[in-house]
Amino acid sequence: MRIKELADLVGTTPRAIRHYHHEGLLDVPDNSGVRNYTLDHAVRLVRIRHLTESGLSLATIRELVHDPDLSLEDEIRLAEDAIDEQIAELHRQKARLLELREQRVTDDVPLPYTVPERLASFYGQVSPRLNAEALPYFEKERQAMEVALRIPFASRLVDDWLRDITPERIDATVDIYHLFARLPHMDPEEARVEFDHHMTRLHSVFGPDWGIHQRDWRGVVRPVLMAPGVVTLLTSAYQHPNQKEFIRLFLEQAVELFENNVSRETRGVAS
Template identity: 55%
Template sequence: MRIKELADLVGVTPRTIRHYHHEGLLPVPPGDGVRDYGLDHAVRLVCIRHLTESGLSLSAIRGVVDDPSMSLADELAVAEEAIDKEMVALARQKKRLRQLRDQADPGTGSDPLADVIPVPSRIAWFYEQVGPRLPDAALPLFEQERRAMEVFFRYPPLARLLEDWLQDFSPERIDATVAIYELFARVPDMPAAETEEAIRGQLAAFRSLFGPNWGFRKSAWSTSIQATLLAPGVLSLHRHTYPHPNHQLFIRLVLSEAAEIMQCHRHPDQVSRETSGVDPL
């Protein structure tokens, strides 16, 4: 039979058959001139199609064909494992789509992508506690910080770190955090010298309430916090989110104190090497 007849019989295209020839999976009929395919070709083509439709790649099939010592059962097991992983990923994707569908609010006229990124429950609680207590002047920056945190939530260690930090968060700690946000909103209107003095005073009050480790576990400073501060793009995101010089001063002083705390929990040589880029602002 001709190539078009074979293709129609098996349910493929002539181009597919030629591709299998090129891949060494289907022998080319002997002889010159027009190719004449027989029963062996049809059976072989059906086998190849059945294996590919079952999840085997052409390279896996070629490996079995070229090397009789390779186990078809092993290749099938590998393909099955890959399908299992894909099913788990698809189930997770379906769950996300269902959550997005449930929270979608069409017709509001707002940004259609607003509230798409899920916020961990404990962190959502924190924003619900702090936001209503801020003066109107601080709300735009507060909302800007929330948007920046949506980027950081893509970094799982940071989300887990913040949720752990917020466990048993007392009203006094809420007050101290609100004070930080309020000062951050005021600093653009303050002279630089006054700004630095105010920031250092607020950080001192923060340390007094939260403790020398800012309320984080000691182990977090040598793992999650260190990795977060040095993650690519973190400092650049800060610069773009808060371009005002006094905001940059605020961030620089916070990072400087963070580097000092990390130094208390790391070997001096390692800290010097790892924190060299913490404060390039």
């Protein structure tokens, strides 16, 4: 039979059958010319459809369909296990939603599901001190952080940076948020002067390493700073040229700091 006939017989589509071929689940007919599917193909396709509808992954099904000793009872047991895992995952998702709802009750702004504890505490200290003009930009950063925390090592880096957060560091950070809100009202030269002033203050308050204890600059800091899309993520969230320039200069100094620390690491290894 042809692929369309097989698809109609089993209740699927030719596209699905070709996908099963690609995934190694269903053998391609070995006859020359137009593919001619046999009863063996139909039997295996029915089995594949049964297992997929039971919730098993294609990777698991790939192993099962090539096991001639697998009984119907085994298939049912495995399908039940897959359904149990789906139920467990739904319970985990519901627990995360309930956690988020509780955060909404105590805090007027939602947090990412897996926000580090220190970052949540930091947000809780900063947000009440921001004026009405700065708060929308603060909220955009929090949304961007939900994405950024998906980057490998980002959560570790943020948690490390906040380990020794002090009232003086909170003050300097709050002033940066207020500066960011004022940038659209400044001309470029004035914005650059303000940026340099605040960066000098940050260096003074946070120290030469910006308060980052992490010594593995190459293995942890570099993947975060150099992650594809970081600049795009930040600059797309803020539209004013002064704000974009602020982000560019800030990351430029961060990269320079990173390169200096990598050089120190390299010299330390060499010695």
